[in-house]
Amino acid sequence: MASVEMEVIGGSKNFWLYSKADGYDLTHPPTPASPRIYPRIPLETTTGQIAIDPSKTALVVIDLQNYFLSPLLGRPSQSVGFEIIDKLLKYAIPACRKAGMPIVWLGWGLSQQDLDDMPPAIVKGFAADTNFEGPKKVGPLGSNIGPLEQEDGTMIEGGLVLMKDQWNSKFYPSLAEKAEPQDIWIYKNRLSGFWGGTGIEDGLKSRGIRTLLFSGANEDQCVAGSLQDAFTKGWDCLLLSDGTGTTSPEFAKQGVEYNAAGGWGFLLTCKQVADGVDNMQAQPDASG
DSSP states (O other), rough: OOOOOOOOEEOOEEEEEEEEETEEEEEEOSHHHEEEEEEBBEEETTEEEEEOGGGEEEEEEEEOBBHHHHHGGGGGGHHHHHHHHHHHHIIHHHHHHHHOEEEEEEEEEEHHHHHHOOHHHHHHHHHOOOOOOOSSOOOOOOOOOOOETTSSSSSEOOTTTTTOOGGGGGBBBHHHHTTTOOEEEESSSSSTTTSSSSHOOOOOOOOOOOOOEEEEEEEIIIIIHHHHHHHHHTTEEEEEEEEEEOOOOOHHHHHHHHIIIIIEEEEEEHHEEEEEEETOOOOOOOTH
């Protein structure tokens, strides 16, 4: 079979390969002339086919924490956050486990120093949160939520708002129970998790991660902020359209996805990730 001529997209240290027949190769071989990397996962996106290396890929789950989701805090029992969780649990997370791709659990987890350094605009933004229902009042960042009554009548401490190691800053239970030892846990102190010395860049580089699948909430805020910073710093960015969502107007989601597909990287669904993993290509038999 004649070899397919591949176009190099990028610089000498960070590049993709492209052919009209096969689309974009995001597997990051040592050189453009190196043999193709296997195993490889073929993925259909809104702009065509790509291929990724599972050993260099991670799923990033952003801000799906009790503070943003739990009905114990007056959050709606049916919300976009739970729709996201359903897609992640059904498709994206099992696919990542099957392919050996780790999960980056990226969520708010503040220290007192973070509070002291917090810009007023961020404080104002949290104070404007109107997505609580019922009489439960939740104060500003760092304030004490107090005791909360669970469905079985037992009480838990809600903890300090979005401070590290508090109940409210833990990932929602149905997600947290899917965590495994090889996963990466990152506390962030701004909307973007790639800002402010979170350690995420060192954590990813130490694993050889080059490609990121972005999920979580809100899509136009913390997800988009993290994705744009990661894109600027050289990671491959794939946005999961049904693995993200927002409480903002629909046009906010549309704007993020337009840019994710057209400029920042690629746009696809959680099921397309699962389908790609099911069709993961192993090393061809050299004897054939």
